[in-house]
Amino acid sequence: MTKLLDTHALRAIIADVGLDNLMDEMTERLRRSFAEFDEKTVSVIPRSGFSYDEPAFGLLEWMPSMEQGHRVAMKVVGYHPTNPSLNNMPSVMATTTLHDATSGRLLAMTDATFLTTLRTGAASALATRLLAPPDATTLLMVGCGAQAVSQIHAVTRVRPIEQVFIYDVDHAVRDSLETRLPASVRDHVKLSPIGADDLATTLGRIDVLCTATSVEPGAGSVIPDATHRPDLHVNAVGADFPGKVELPAAMVTRGVVIPDDVEQCLVEGESQRLERCELGPTIIELNQRPELAEPLTGKLTVFDSTGWAVEDRIATELALEHATRLGVGTEVELQDFGANPFDPYELTS
Numbered sequence: 001m002t003k004l005l006d007t008h009a010l011r012a013i014i015a016d017v018g019l020d021n022l023m024d025e026m027t028e029r030l031r032r033s034f035a036e037f038d039e040k041t042v043s044v045i046p047r048s049g050f051s052y053d054e055p056a057f058g059l060l061e062w063m064p065s066m067e068q069g070h071r072v073a074m075k076v077v078g079y080h081p082t083n084p085s086l087n088n089m090p091s092v093m094a095t096t097t098l099h100d101a102t103s104g105r106l107l108a109m110t111d112a113t114f115l116t117t118l119r120t121g122a123a124s125a126l127a128t129r130l131l132a133p134p135d136a137t138t139l140l141m142v143g144c145g146a147q148a149v150s151q152i153h154a155v156t157r158v159r160p161i162e163q164v165f166i167y168d169v170d171h172a173v174r175d176s177l178e179t180r181l182p183a184s185v186r187d188h189v190k191l192s193p194i195g196a197d198d199l200a201t202t203l204g205r206i207d208v209l210c211t212a213t214s215v216e217p218g219a220g221s222v223i224p225d226a227t228h229r230p231d232l233h234v235n236a237v238g239a240d241f242p243g244k245v246e247l248p249a250a251m252v253t254r255g256v257v258i259p260d261d262v263e264q265c266l267v268e269g270e271s272q273r274l275e276r277c278e279l280g281p282t283i284i285e286l287n288q289r290p291e292l293a294e295p296l297t298g299k300l301t302v303f304d305s306t307g308w309a310v311e312d313r314i315a316t317e318l319a320l321e322h323a324t325r326l327g328v329g330t331e332v333e334l335q336d337f338g339a340n341p342f343d344p345y346e347l348t349s
């Protein structure tokens with residue numbers, strides 16, 4: 001049997017566990033898997049895919065990862081930034097399949113749009129917990145679409161955030177963000193919408209910056225290179241395609257850049273503007289050796305989050321565990337082989 005986790009199953013999990021607990025669980029699972037990461041047993045193949053410009057810019061990528069002798073996860077994720085306006089669909093949509101890595105059998109298939117958002121938020125929570133000033137109370141969110149929801153949620157889980165400045169080129173998206181945030185955030189945080197002219201002064205007032213925009217490849221940075229506190233922490237989430245960046249080059253150069261996946265970040269992330277030797281420790285190394293974070297105290301830190309396939313396997317396994325516990329999801333005979341493994345034509349009788 002293959003377990004299908006559709007949106008009804010995910011809704012049941014969220015209703016039972018609660019969004020705050022789910023974000024905390026996801027963050028803890030990521031922390032543990034990063035701390036225990038061993039490249040001899042966990043393999044990641046660089047993501048690949050199709051990108052196209054007609055009828056509008058879009059891409060469809062596959063992101064495989066394997067825990068040897070256990071499971072292979074393969075996320076197929078689309079990024080179509082015109083989706084919200086043209087098709088009333090999210091820009092980022094994904095599904096993940098989970099296979100048994102001893103027989104190849106398909107164990108599960110899940111909607112991964114919510115899980116992608118959850119794990120991307122959780123990765124920022126981990127980075128923020130390790131690198132942001134402990135007394136951080138102010139956050140600037142640049143880009144107020146789908147990922148902004150989990151970025152703000154995640155950062156408020158690990159720092160005593162009181163005020164969130166929000167900016168988006170699309171003011172309607174900016175102004176609707178409050179309605180999309182979980183009540184636990186809405187009830188405790190003051191949201192302050194700002195315009196493009198306020199970005200420079202706001203940068204001087206904040207402790208944490210998150211960027212998650214659909215800025216076009218080649219369009220340049222989404223914030224000015226303005227004065228900020230010397231130990232500002234940045235979660236840069238939206239740069240995940242060659243030519244697509246969100247931060248000014250000078251900011252990336254003077255900060256310590258923490259990649260999630262070195263090779264991917266050098267090609268697609270904020271690190272495109274850096275040489276390999278200019279990168280700081282990875283988020284995995286920081287979780288394995290927290291003492292590496294000590295020399296970064298007082299410095300500008302940039303988490304270059306491009307999205308790592310291992311995060312998707314962890315998110316799928318977390319959802320599957322809850323689904324099994326709650327008895328939700330649908331068991332389907334997607335792979336019914338009959339009694340004789342040598343007889344593929346048994347299906348005809």
Ligand SMILES: NC(=O)c1ccc[n+]([C@@H]2O[C@H](COP(=O)([O-])OP(=O)(O)OC[C@H]3O[C@@H](n4cnc5c(N)ncnc54)[C@H](O)[C@@H]3O)[C@@H](O)[C@H]2O)c1
Binds near residue numbers: 079142144147170216
């Ligand atoms: N790092 C990761 O693991 C990860 C995971 C998921 C998505 N992403 C990336 O995050 C980005 C945002 O994804 P999303 O799902 O929130 O998209 P979305 O379409 O829901 O929202 C993007 C928002 O950015 C705004 N925007 C575009 N250009 C801007 C600019 N110059 N300044 C301010 N706002 C601007 C748009 O108006 C839109 O509201 C995408 O690039 C996506 O590929 C990264």
